[in-house]
Amino acid sequence: MYKRAALAAVAAVVVIGAAGCGASSSSGGGQASKPSTANAPEVSPAGDIPDNQAYVAYAPPAGGFTVKVPEGWSRRLAGGAVVFTDKLNAIRVETKAAKVPLTARDARQTELPKLESSVSGFRPGTVTTVARNAGTAVRITYLAKAKSDPVTGKTGQDAVERYVFFHNGKDVILTLSGPKGADNVDPWRIVTDSVTWSR
Numbered sequence: 001m002y003k004r005a006a007l008a009a010v011a012a013v014v015v016i017g018a019a020g021c022g023a024s025s026s027s028g029g030g031q032a033s034k035p036s037t038a039n040a041p042e043v044s045p046a047g048d049i050p051d052n053q054a055y056v057a058y059a060p061p062a063g064g065f066t067v068k069v070p071e072g073w074s075r076r077l078a079g080g081a082v083v084f085t086d087k088l089n090a091i092r093v094e095t096k097a098a099k100v101p102l103t104a105r106d107a108r109q110t111e112l113p114k115l116e117s118s119v120s121g122f123r124p125g126t127v128t129t130v131a132r133n134a135g136t137a138v139r140i141t142y143l144a145k146a147k148s149d150p151v152t153g154k155t156g157q158d159a160v161e162r163y164v165f166f167h168n169g170k171d172v173i174l175t176l177s178g179p180k181g182a183d184n185v186d187p188w189r190i191v192t193d194s195v196t197w198s199r
Helices: 002-032 104-118 185-193
Strands: 055-058 065-070 074-078 081-086 089-097 123-132 135-145 157-167 170-179
Touching: 065 081, 065 089, 065 170, 065 185, 104 123, 104 135, 104 157, 123 157, 123 185, 170 185
Parallel strands: none
Antiparallel strands: 055 065, 074 081, 081 089, 089 170, 123 135, 135 157, 157 170
């Protein structure tokens, strides 16, 4: 009789202990499955130009102006323009003769149709007049098809800002592009505010 009671007591202790271990294991396992994000590095969207980016002045040989561009970006000639690129972003600098300053109204009537026929994946945005250090400029925004990824072959969309400045019978055109969704408001402002006339 006493032997049977003793065995029952031992069995009860074993069951209670196993239940406690199971609860502890389940609780501990739940905590371990949650990844810690407290020390995870901040991830910027693709195409964001760093806040600490340095800029250098670029002066075209016969341009009559200077403009600041991000230091370290590659430079190439393309169809009479100079293009600075780094990864997913680009700045195109070009000039052309002009008799009068471009207006927002003229840009809607003449520039938008040209862009629509020449830019792959063109989707119009806004046409406005903006003030910059070098004077008033017409800003045209639009979306364009981005270059395909060399690894995946996928293509996205670029957000483009095109600024047209006028000075002494010449248009200076800055076309700034990067992935849609990238936050390059400040870098693009630095570039467009940096235009300085030398003659």
